[in-house]
Amino acid sequence: MTGIDGESILVERAKNGDHKAFEDLIKMTGDKIYNLGLRLLHNKEDAADIMQETYIAAYENLPKFKGASSFSTWLYRIATNFALMKMRKDKGKKVPEERLKELSKNAYDTAITDWAESPVDHLKKQELKEALDRAIESLPPKYRSVFVLHDIEGMSIAEIADILSISQGAVKTRAHRSRLYLREKLSEYFNERARKGMMSA
Amino acid sequence: MNRHFTCEDIFRLLSGYIDNELDTLMREIVEEHIKECERCLSLLHTIEKTIAISRETHRKKKVPKKVVNRVYYELRIRYKR
Numbered sequence: 290m291t292g293i294d295g296e297s298i299l300v301e302r303a304k305n306g307d308h309k310a311f312e313d314l315i316k317m318t319g320d321k322i323y324n325l326g327l328r329l330l331h332n333k334e335d336a337a338d339i340m341q342e343t344y345i346a347a348y349e350n351l352p353k354f355k356g357a358s359s360f361s362t363w364l365y366r367i368a369t370n371f372a373l374m375k376m377r378k379d380k381g382k383k384v385p386e387e388r389l390k391e392l393s394k395n396a397y398d399t400a401i402t403d404w405a406e407s408p409v410d411h412l413k414k415q416e417l418k419e420a421l422d423r424a425i426e427s428l429p430p431k432y433r434s435v436f437v438l439h440d441i442e443g444m445s446i447a448e449i450a451d452i453l454s455i456s457q458g459a460v461k462t463r464a465h466r467s468r469l470y471l472r473e474k475l476s477e478y479f480n481e482r483a484r485k486g487m488m489s490a
Numbered sequence: 491m492n493r494h495f496t497c498e499d500i501f502r503l504l505s506g507y508i509d510n511e512l513d514t515l516m517r518e519i520v521e522e523h524i525k526e527c528e529r530c531l532s533l534l535h536t537i538e539k540t541i542a543i544s545r546e547t548h549r550k551k552k553v554p555k556k557v558v559n560r561v562y563y564e565l566r567i568r569y570k571r
């Protein structure tokens with residue numbers, strides 16, 4: 290049994306005290322929630338914590354779930370909120386919001402090089418991922434969450450507005466600024482790599 | 491509709507362009523501009539590539555069995571209450 294219908298039947302059963310039905314819901318949605326945690330927080334322990342906190346909270350609040358959104362959207366909202374709490378505890382250095390605002394006013398201060406066709410071989414992939422993850426981690430939580438939900442999870446502007454309880458306009462603004470910032474960080478990475486490549490050639 | 495659009499105007503539309511959120515007219519304006527403007531085209535390409543790399547480096551993984559089992563265990567304690 291899969292799909293939204295299967296999901297809502299299981300939710301009804303779980304609400305009536307059928308534990309097996311709730312565990313079936315975990316089987317159906319577990320990968321999604323675990324990956325969401327992993328993508329938002331970049332480590333397995335935190336992703337496992339998010340998963341546990343999310344399903345316990347969902348179980349305890351099940352009577353309050355009225356089905357205004359789908360059960361998976363509801364889970365996403367719970368998981369994202371737990372992840373945001375964890376992110377806010379992280380005392381790592383964050384890029385000031387002012388700087389993100391400036392970026393979207395003027396992206397042409399620095400020269401634009403088109404590194405989009407730069408090859409990324411297998412060995413460099415991990416290095417690239419680390420550079421990107423550091424950049425994502427330096428985004429303030431309210432930007433990081435929008436970027437991950439939109440550009441990695443592939444959720445629509447409307448869904449994200451619903452999950453984060455913010456306006457669609459705010460989602461668009463944060464998505465745009467995050468992209469520009471990460472683009473700039475990847476530009477630095479590729480420029481640096483090109484420079485090193487030239488020196489060793 | 492031949493008002494001149496500056497790079498700054500186009501720049502503000504790029505995310506909407508990528509997300510397919512622009513109406514036909516705005517879409518055409520962006521497309522006309524990037525045909526002529528290498529700077530905006532490079533910006534568009536590198537934003538798109540940033541998104542592509544983000545997806546590629548965060549591919550879906552399977553949740554480890556022991557993580558799921560821990561969730562079941564925590565829930566079963568609560569069932570008894």
Ligand SMILES: [Zn+2]
Pocket residue numbers: 496497500523527528529530531
């Ligand atoms: Zn231009």
